[in-house]
Amino acid sequence: MKKNATLSLYIFLLIFSASLLFSNPLIAQEEGIYEVTNNNTFKNVAKSKNISNTGRENFYELAFKMHPTHYFKNSSLKSVYNSGDPVKLTFEDTKSFNLLKNNAKLNEVELITIMLNNSNDVNDSIDLSGSMELKKLKYVFIKCNFKCSEDQIKKFVKTNSGTRIFYSSQDPS
Numbered sequence: 001m002k003k004n005a006t007l008s009l010y011i012f013l014l015i016f017s018a019s020l021l022f023s024n025p026l027i028a029q030e031e032g033i034y035e036v037t038n039n040n041t042f043k044n045v046a047k048s049k050n051i052s053n054t055g056r057e058n059f060y061e062l063a064f065k066m067h068p069t070h071y072f073k074n075s076s077l078k079s080v081y082n083s084g085d086p087v088k089l090t091f092e093d094t095k096s097f098n099l100l101k102n103n104a105k106l107n108e109v110e111l112i113t114i115m116l117n118n119s120n121d122v123n124d125s126i127d128l129s130g131s132m133e134l135k136k137l138k139y140v141f142i143k144c145n146f147k148c149s150e151d152q153i154k155k156f157v158k159t160n161s162g163t164r165i166f167y168s169s170q171d172p173s
Helices: 002-031 040-048 057-064 119-123 150-156
Strands: 033-035 069-073 076-081 088-091 111-116 139-144 164-169
Touching (some): 057 111
Parallel strands (some): 111 139
Antiparallel strands (some): 069 076
8 A cells, every 4th residue: 555655646746847857948938038118009809809919829929830932132022921911020130121111011920020139129120110011010029139118129029009019039149
């Protein structure tokens, strides 16, 4: 009887330890992505519709899974993933923002990802609030390849009140 209890305890500890090991990578992925919090209109809409401000499932689906995407670099279209109108736009530098103007294929875009390679890129701000082409834009994701702050992101990008802004900041090594 004592052997069965000891064996059960060892099995329980093994399963518990394994579950801790496998759950940590999932938690770690979310810790590096932050949301700009000075978006009072979204907070009010979220409260009135019982939507959690941390409800990021749709954002993660768009950001990390494959969808029709246009990639821009050096003021030109670098590559296209999948055919049709893009759902995602990825800017690998800040020199390509001029390609947003007068582009009829932007009606379905829900996510714009912008890579900032150094602290000087923050000075090339972008205003998406008046864009008539980006009717379905829900998210802007800024990837800083340097240590950046929420205040820098707020100064860098301006959007409509219903668009959520996320950013990640990587400490150069």
